[in-house]
Every structure is written in C-alpha cells, then in structure tokens.
Amino acid sequence: MSMNSIRDTFFEECEELLEALVEGLSQMEEASDDMEVINAVFRSVHSIKGGAGAFALDRLVNFAHTFETVMDKVRDRELAVDEKLMALFHRSGDQLSDLVASARDGTDLDPSAETAIVKELESYLGSDAAAEEFSFDAVTLDFDGPAAIEIPDIDISDVGEAADTETEYCFEIQFKPERTLYENGHEPLLLFDALAELGELKVEADLSNLPSFDSFDPNDAVIAWSMSLKTTESETTIQEVFEFVDGLCDLSISLSSETSPAPKAEEVAEEPEPEPASSEEPPKAEEVPSPPSADVASVAPAPAAPVPSPKEETPAPTAAPNMAAAAPKEARGPKPTLRVDLDRVDRLINTVGELIINQAMISQRIEELDLPTVAHLTNELEAYKLLARDIQEGVMAIRAQPVKPLFQRMSRIVREASDATHKKAKLVTVGDSTEVDKTVIERLADPLTHMIRNAVDHGLETAEIREAAGKDAVGTIRLSAAHRSGSVFIEISDDGAGLNRDRILAKAIEKNLVSPEVELSEPEIDNLLFLPGFSTAGQVSNLSGRGVGMDVVKNAVQALGGRVSITSTPGKGTTFTIVLPLTLAVMDGFVISVGNQTMVIPISSILETIRPNAKDIHVVGTDSQVVSVRGAYVPIVDVADSLGLTEEERKERNGILLLVATESQDLTALRVSAIHDQRQVVIKSLESNYTAIPGVSAATILGDGKIALILDPEELIKLAHSNPLDPFGQNTNMELRHA
Amino acid sequence: MPETAEALADTQFEFITFSAGGQNYCLEITQIREIRRWTPVTALPHTPTDVLGVMNLRGAVIPIFDLSARFGLGKTPANERNVVIVAAVEGTTIGLLVESVSEILSVEKSAIQETPDIKSEATRHSIRGMISVDETMVRVVNLDAVLEHSAGVAQ
Numbered sequence: 065m066s067m068n069s070i071r072d073t074f075f076e077e078c079e080e081l082l083e084a085l086v087e088g089l090s091q092m093e094e095a096s097d098d099m100e101v102i103n104a105v106f107r108s109v110h111s112i113k114g115g116a117g118a119f120a121l122d123r124l125v126n127f128a129h130t131f132e133t134v135m136d137k138v139r140d141r142e143l144a145v146d147e148k149l150m151a152l153f154h155r156s157g158d159q160l161s162d163l164v165a166s167a168r169d170g171t172d173l174d175p176s177a178e179t180a181i182v183k184e185l186e187s188y189l190g191s192d193a194a195a196e197e198f199s200f201d202a203v204t205l206d207f208d209g210p211a212a213i214e215i216p217d218i219d220i221s222d223v224g225e226a227a228d229t230e231t232e233y234c235f236e237i238q239f240k241p242e243r244t245l246y247e248n249g250h251e252p253l254l255l256f257d258a259l260a261e262l263g264e265l266k267v268e269a270d271l272s273n274l275p276s277f278d279s280f281d282p283n284d285a286v287i288a289w290s291m292s293l294k295t296t297e298s299e300t301t302i303q304e305v306f307e308f309v310d311g312l313c314d315l316s317i318s319l320s321s322e323t324s325p326a327p328k329a330e331e332v333a334e335e336p337e338p339e340p341a342s343s344e345e346p347p348k349a350e351e352v353p354s355p356p357s358a359d360v361a362s363v364a365p366a367p368a369a370p371v372p373s374p375k376e377e378t379p380a381p382t383a384a385p386n387m388a389a390a391a392p393k394e395a396r397g398p399k400p401t402l403r404v405d406l407d408r409v410d411r412l413i414n415t416v417g418e419l420i421i422n423q424a425m426i427s428q429r430i431e432e433l434d435l436p437t438v439a440h441l442t443n444e445l446e447a448y449k450l451l452a453r454d455i456q457e458g459v460m461a462i463r464a465q466p467v468k469p470l471f472q473r474m475s476r477i478v479r480e481a482s483d484a485t486h487k488k489a490k491l492v493t494v495g496d497s498t499e500v501d502k503t504v505i506e507r508l509a510d511p512l513t514h515m516i517r518n519a520v521d522h523g524l525e526t527a528e529i530r531e532a533a534g535k536d537a538v539g540t541i542r543l544s545a546a547h548r549s550g551s552v553f554i555e556i557s558d559d560g561a562g563l564n565r566d567r568i569l570a571k572a573i574e575k576n577l578v579s580p581e582v583e584l585s586e587p588e589i590d591n592l593l594f595l596p597g598f599s600t601a602g603q604v605s606n607l608s609g610r611g612v613g614m615d616v617v618k619n620a621v622q623a624l625g626g627r628v629s630i631t632s633t634p635g636k637g638t639t640f641t642i643v644l645p646l647t648l649a650v651m652d653g654f655v656i657s658v659g660n661q662t663m664v665i666p667i668s669s670i671l672e673t674i675r676p677n678a679k680d681i682h683v684v685g686t687d688s689q690v691v692s693v694r695g696a697y698v699p700i701v702d703v704a705d706s707l708g709l710t711e712e713e714r715k716e717r718n719g720i721l722l723l724v725a726t727e728s729q730d731l732t733a734l735r736v737s738a739i740h741d742q743r744q745v746v747i748k749s750l751e752s753n754y755t756a757i758p759g760v761s762a763a764t765i766l767g768d769g770k771i772a773l774i775l776d777p778e779e780l781i782k783l784a785h786s787n788p789l790d791p792f793g794q795n796t797n798m799e800l801r802h803a
Numbered sequence: 804m805p806e807t808a809e810a811l812a813d814t815q816f817e818f819i820t821f822s823a824g825g826q827n828y829c830l831e832i833t834q835i836r837e838i839r840r841w842t843p844v845t846a847l848p849h850t851p852t853d854v855l856g857v858m859n860l861r862g863a864v865i866p867i868f869d870l871s872a873r874f875g876l877g878k879t880p881a882n883e884r885n886v887v888i889v890a891a892v893e894g895t896t897i898g899l900l901v902e903s904v905s906e907i908l909s910v911e912k913s914a915i916q917e918t919p920d921i922k923s924e925a926t927r928h929s930i931r932g933m934i935s936v937d938e939t940m941v942r943v944v945n946l947d948a949v950l951e952h953s954a955g956v957a958q
Contacts, residue, residue, distance in 0.1 A: 414862060417862060418861070418862045421862070661845070661846065707848035707849070708848050708849055709848065748862070748863070748864045749864070750857065750864055752863075752864075752895075753863065753864060753865045753866055753895050753896050753897060754847075754857070754864075754865075754866040754897075757847055757848060757849055757850065758848075758849055759848060759849070760847070760848065763845070763857060763864045765859050765862065765864075769859055770843075770845055770859065771844075771845040771856075771857050771858065771859050771864055772845065773845065773847070773848075
C-alpha cells in the first residue's frame, strides 16, 4: 500500500466522517442534549483531526482541534448549545469540509472565513482552554528495566482536598497490545499521553514476555503495560481513550479501592521489580480490589478505613460488565461495508448485461431447434433466466445509494444562499433513504444545487414580506425523494410567493424567446423558465444570474433519461419535480417493429396500445392523420416517417398505435408495425462510439445478438412536428444497404 | 531494453493492407483490434450512406462505415470476402467495411512517403501517407479523418 493510496483512503473516510458530522449536527438541532449525538459529532471531528495529523495537514488539524475543543465543552456540559452556537457549528462543519477538500485537491483556500470561525469558536473557550496548546510531547521510554513514566506527582494532601469538591478515583488499567495494534499504526505512547491529560498517571511496562534475543520478532507485541490513573473523570472517558484500539488489545479497566495511593505505592513504582504475571487475564472477582498483576495499587494495603468512593463496594461488577459491554459494542456499530473501486462494479454490471443477453440468445436458439420434448429443458432455461435476473438485480443494487449524502449537502446550500440573500430559510428533507443509481446521484448534484439556490433566491420572499403575508418568517425548502411506479421522483418545493407569470412572460418577450402575440397557458408560461438564455433575476445577485439557467438543469436531467416539470401556486410556492429512471443500465420496453426493423420503445412512456379500426382514423389536411380515442382526436405520428424509413406499403396497414403523453407534447399516437414482446433490455450508449441520433436514445442487444435501437418518443414527436429537412441533402432511404 | 524496443518501434512499422473501392489501403496494426466477417448490421436513421449501421461487438455498440463510400469511391459491393476491420482511436471503436484483407506489411519508417500535393483536399486529408510495395501503391488510412466525418454528420 503506497502512501498515496493510504492518503486516498483517508480522504474517502473523511467523506464519510463529514457526512456523519452533518447528520449529527442536524440531529443536534432537534435534540441538543443527546449525549450519543454529541459524541458522534465529536468523534467525527476527532477522527478527521487524527487522520490529518498523520499526513501533516496542519491547517486541517488546527481547525479541527479548535472545533473539537468547543465540542468537548459541550460534551462536558460546560457549554449550552443555543441557536447561535448551532449555526457556528454548522459553519465550522462546512469549513472543515472545505479544508478537507482543499487538502485533498491541493488547492488554496481563502483563510478569511476560517479565521473568523476560529475566532468565534475561541470566544467560547475562554482564557483557560485557549491556553491549552495542542501538542504531543514526546516522552522517552526507558527500556532498561520495567519502565515507569512518571507524570508529575501531586501532594497527597491536595488529593484529599480535591476529593472534597470532585471525587477522584484511582483506576487500574491493564493494557496489552496485540500485534495488530502496531500493524494498524497505533502508538501506545499517544494513548498514555491522552490518559495523562485526564489525571495523574503512572505507567509501568511489563517486560516479562520479552523473548530471548534469538527468537525476537520485532513485529511482535511483547510489552504489556499496567497503569494507575488518578482522575476525576468517569470510566467511560477512559474507555474512550482506547476507543480506536478497541479489539486490538487486551484491556481491562477497574476501579481501585484506593482513591489515593499510599506513599508506599510510589516506592513500589520506583523499585525495579519484574512483573510477576502478564495482564492477559482479567482481574478475578475474588481478588478485586487488588488485581493480579503487581502494580501500584495492588501492593498497597487493603482498604482498612473507608475512603470517599461511591463505587467502592462494587469494583468487580463494574469491571466485568464493562469488558462484556466492549464486545457487543462492535456488533452494534455500523454494518460492515466494503470499499470497491467503481470501475470493478461497472465491469461487473457490463458482464451481467452480457449474461442477460446471452441467456436470451440461448433461449431463442433452443426455440429455433424445435426439439420434440423440451419440457425439462424449458424448466432449466426458466431457472437460468431467473438466476440471471437475480444476479443482475443484485449487481444493480451495488450501484444504488441513498440520496442522503446528496440531500445533506443541500442543507449547506440553503444556509449559504439564505445568508447571501438575507432571507431566512430552512431545509426539510423527506425520503433520505431512497436509493438511486450512483451516477444519477453524482450528476444530480449540480442541478439540485442550482434549483435550491433558485428556490431561496427567487422562490422565497424576505422575512418582512413573509410576515406581512401571514407566513412564518422562516421560509421552508422541502426536498423529497421517493420511488413511484418504477421511477424516482425528486421534488424541490418552496413555500414562497409562487411564480410571477406576468414577469416571466414579459421577460421572455423582451428576450425574443416568444412572440408577443402568442397566447400561452399557465403551464406553458412556467415552462418558459427552461428556455436557454432565460433568467428572471431583476439584477444579477450573488447567487443566481451566473449564466446558468434552468435550461442547464433540464439538459442535465434529460441526459439522465429524466424529466423536470414545474407547478406553482401564487402565494403558496413553487414545486419542481424531477422524474428519473431507477437505473441507467436496464429498462423495460416493448420490442416493436417499424417497417422491417426491430426496435424498442420504453414502456414507461406508453399509456396504452390501440389496434385501431379504419373508421377511427381520419385524415386532416393533406397527409396528417388523427385517431379518435373515446371521443377525443389524437394526432398520429408515424414512427417510420419520423425516422425517415422507406415507404414500403405501410400506409395500407394500420399497424398498432401506442398512446404516449410527454411533458411538452400532448397526447400523441405513435404508429408502429407490430408489438412483439415486452422485456427488460440492457441500455447501450450510441454516443460512446458514434454520435447521438435524433429520435433514438440508445441501443440494446436482442436475443439474436443483433442491435435494436431504443426510441425516444418525445424526440420522435418533435421530429415529426418540425418536419425536418433531410440533413444530408439526400433521400435517407434506410434499408440494409449491404446484406 | 526499453531504448532498443523504442528504437525499433521508431523505425519499423507493421501495417495490414486491404482493398476498398478497388484501391489498396493499409492501417497500422496497432490501431486494429480485430478483423471480423461481415454480418448484417442494424441500420441507423438519419445517417449518411457511408454509415452502414451499428454492430454488436461483445456487448459494445460500434458504428460500421463503408470505407469505400466514405472516400467517395461508391458503395462496397457485396462479396463473400468482405470483412469488417475493427479499429480503435482515442477510446472510440469503429468498424470499417472493406472488400478484402490482403497481408501484413512490415516497412521502415523511411519507406512511408508523405502524401503528395494532390488536388482534392478531402482525399489528402483522408490518407496519412503512401507506401510503395512491389510497384503497387498502398495508402495509409487516416483514422482521425474517418472519425471526424462521423462526428460531423449532423452538419
């Protein structure tokens, strides 16, 4: 593993930690005193700091440290979380994420924002904490004999006094690292430092397991340590120090009956006496209060007089359950996951696509053989088909990810946008756990960011206007995701003033996007927003008006095979709905024939299929046709015409009509020659090796290994309406020119 | 070792020669992925005549061009010896229908002559150079030119 790949892993982990951080912070908003949540936030920041330290990312370390210190105060309940502090935490989280990104990409980051946040954070720390410098002092270990690291002793009388105010306990800690602890890059010394921060620490190394020099393996963990720690902190705090080496060492923490070690104990510590026993075994119940290994407290006389320790009577039970608690803790943690290179998954998906095609081919070939008794063969084939489907679904599920991280990022956009526009806004997300293909999530980030900014900037009114209108001063942006009938619906809605249709129309006329004479319906006016070069902002604001319009959003969504639509109610707000296919790799379609060609049309776009009677079809004008469907006249678009296919006696046959309704076009009937089958097809891009072809969205491979084109109904209808001139100045007779 | 290999690659070129539109052409062997027998393709709508359609190459959809038609030499007549040369340039894979494949040609770099200053700009662009072999002339196909055409179909 090279340094770079370790670095990559660190940044991947940072992504997850930042996600956890954002999630924790939003939970804190609801329950600011939930210790679990505060701890989770603290841990995220702490882990980023720790990792960053290993890569000498000082700026990141320093910022994380300041952030963490304030979090720590909250954790210790020295600091109450109010709205202002919460906002600061959010900003700190954003800043941390920026710092991580800048460290990862090696880009420069303007320090002004950072300085301001650090200043604000430090204002919460007061003078005492500010003095607490962040540094790891190197402690040299003496390996000549049982080493004792002495942390400055305090006068025993002091301890007695301290015990009056805060009860000080003496913990016995047995720590025996396993080989894996070192292999994972942990350093016991840092743990000791962390313990020393909690109170007075004595560390003694147990070298009894040291092998003879001949058989010495430098990678083996042979040294164990016994420690005694006098601290006012709880046992949980001590356990937290060992959090990251959990499972990598034998650890036992027990409460010594002695809250203050007798002077004799110190003598023992100084006396170089080899450890009699290894600390592998946890203290036996009957031996507690004096644990088996000879350490500071165990040599001290058994408690004769009661000492001010509330836990005194039950030291053994506290130690035992804690050991037991450590094991299930692992099980309770996040589900084990596997990090896999995306390329590998995609290769697997391609291969599985091939498998599906191959399965279809085999079925077709066997059918062609026309064997006399194929019953058992058909059964096996059917089983094969199901298995192939299962594998495919499983593989596709690998790519599916919850939209949560994407939605979480949007809360930052709302914060920044509302700051920049001096509006008050909050983000409400619904359906975070909805799973969508990874590529979709990645490619949705920009359009969503843009729409959220727009919603704050154009959608919401200022707090004054809102209050005047009797609304909550804080505007709500609602971001929701849901699976509905094989598609993913993502809605971005605001509770603002709604679209100002007069202004949109005026703007569109001013920009020559529509002619002033045209009468437009309300949805048509709304859809003007998606025209290229349209921007309603009266002035170029900080946020919008950067030349990126809703047309970019629309294109991005369409590139994913999706659609965007708007609904708006004056005074109530505006909702943008994005409908996306569940996956980009497979699709349910009708296998149809158009002329002599086999093609596929997506089932999702088809409302109904009609085999029309001749009397239902009427000619309008010279060659336009309409079909009456339950009394309504629906225009017919001939797919073969639209694609520029040859005439070939198709007008005589009525063929089959597919009723489709598209976003921009009304109900239309597409005429095709026949429908053969309904099946799931694997989508193959045409663009990767060729260019896009109007009316065709992609291609797929059929059971016979031949390629069938996947039609794009909306484009087909557009093509028919625009009556395209032949782009090549020739009669595009499409036939197999070379058979 | 790397130097000698590089030096060798610098001077020695291997080409596969084939005929299209009654003329001899060749392509550098490193650009060729495979050579396949002709099988019917799926035609594409709204495409010029030299685009025959698309073919399934182990799961990838690749466009097939009639090289003869592309160079303005008329459609390739159907023939049992017709093959599709699958070539790759800069991540794009395409198939070229040619009349027949002839042989592998190994030549020194110096044997490749520059295209002389012929009248037709399009023709000059479509070939990268010429190689003289036993009194016949072999034209080196400029794959980029074939691709540029394909990208520019919408003009």
